[in-house]
Amino acid sequence: MADVALRDVVKRFDNVEAVRQISLDIPDKEFVVLVGPSGCGKSTTLRMIAGLEEASAGDILIDGEKVNDVPPKDRDIAMVFQNYALYPHMTVFENMSFGLRLRRFPKAQIRERVEQAAKILDITDLLERRPKQLSGGQRQRVAMGRAIVRNPKVFLFDEPLSNLDAKLRVQMRTEIKRVHQKVKTTTVYVTHDQVEAMTLADRVVVMNGGRIEQIGTPQELYHNPKTRFVAGFIGSPAMNFMPARLETNGSGLSLRVSDKLAFPVPAGRTERYRPHVGKDLTFGLRPEHITEPRGEGRDPRCEFTVNLDVVEPMGMETMVFFTVGNTEVCGRVEPTAASGPGQPMRLYANLNHMHLIDPANDQVL
């Protein structure tokens, strides 16, 4: 049993609160990703779990025990750093076995564990090399091997893929997921890349300005963001936001996005949105829900024609940029359906995936 719990944890640096009352429960074997922009407090939170920073207030519990005053080496955790932090004067084998040698494990057991970890990570051939003889991806794997060999209660990853090139990053992401499936240990992973968060996590914790904005599975965060920040942070390219107003339209509602453009609100949402008629709201819709007219049974009133500003062919799909009111909006269309820049194009907005945000408190309605 190795669950991790944070209760009202605060971290202050001089007079600045980097982490403001965070509470989080991570059950055993779960892969949790802390994601957010630079400076949101995710690395600080991770370091407090590791014991490298002291919490200014609140409790940190590992396996049900309060560990606030326990030094890192006694918390039974292992960490993988952004710049690997391998010992440059030791071979890969010595790097991986350092922790075990310090704890005076018998030699045979050390060898067995290191070889096992090396097999999982496919670095058996590199055991006698020094870090400077390894590539970035290999070094990262050695850093992971050093963590696995310790058989800790919790794995902590601090932006481990940030130093790798894009292609290697995708490869290593799959490696990490594969290793987690083999070595089922509670993992806390910090990244600023929401794609990594979505692909790796069992649950994602979105942080902003020292606070937790939302916790949920990747699907939950994608489909049901609770705040404007989460809605705009998750998903690439980011969600489109436009000012809009609700109007009554017979027994239902319609959403006026500009002088010329208004969409019918789906029937199921009428009651939810009725109290907000007439207010200034922010309308959010993901680019993948603005497409060329497709799908049987779509509402023809959701179709509209605009002049495209920019067209970006991506191969699998084409991104189209156009203006609504004063906002630039992005859509994702079939490559064959896209017209050219300056040309008009018929688009369809799938309002079943719409979000309305109250600009006063940035909460999603």
Place this chain on the structure above:
Amino acid sequence: MATVTAATSVPPVRAQSARTSLQRSRRWALILSYVFLVIFAAFFLIPPYYMIVTSLKSNAEVAHLSSNPWLLSQGLTFENFRTLIEQTDFLLYFKNTVIVTVCVVVITMVVSVLAAFSLGRMKFWGSGILATGIFLTYLVPDSLLFIPLFQIVRGLGLLNSYWAMVLVYPTLTVPFCTWIMIGYFSSIPKELDEAAMIDGANHMQMLLRIFIPVALPGIIAATIFAFTVSWAAFVYPMAFLYSSDQLVLTVGTVTSLIRADVYQWGMLMAGALLAAAPPLIIYAFLMDYYIAGLTAGATKG
């Protein structure tokens, strides 16, 4: 189209003259640097050359006013070296110097490494002030410090003993060595400490098993400094040592080979050369290791 052809026809001419003027200015820079390097090399190599030549001359030739000081005109002789080693206390001075230097280097390195690690790595209240303060003590020249130190050494009953040197030289070496090592240690990424901490190392293990191996070039640089200062120190032994059996090389050769106004040049030069030999050998040995340590990227985490 016309503009394209025009563009392609002009650059070759310009590139040609640009290349030549670059080559010309590079050649000038090279020639000038060689000129200065030769002057510099001559400046530094002439004294040792003079020393070697003089040490190999007989006393008669040295004293002879019309002989050329730069050439051996009457054949070389090892008489000076033999007399120096057999008939003076030179070997005794050498032994004393070796004892003092080894002790001072060991004390200095132990104290400086521990101080640099704690002041540079373990953040505690006042560590910054202490580090700067230590460096500032180095700025007081030894030609002033020997006066109050004389009182202290006499009070401890160490006057006229080379162990006084072992006590006093570290005041010269520790501040500077600590300072260079604080600087060097700060270039080692903090993640290395943290990885070691998580692996289970306490501070001592972190220092001995991670820091010192990784910081070896810096430690060697500091050792070279400490060695040089101890070996070549003059003011303190001059002030605190009197009897011949306690003297070190620097003071010993000068006091025993210069009596009143009689300078035994041949033996003086021979003594100076023999005294300079150990540092030279140690430098030659350590420098390769030092440079190899730097260029091997030992500090890249």
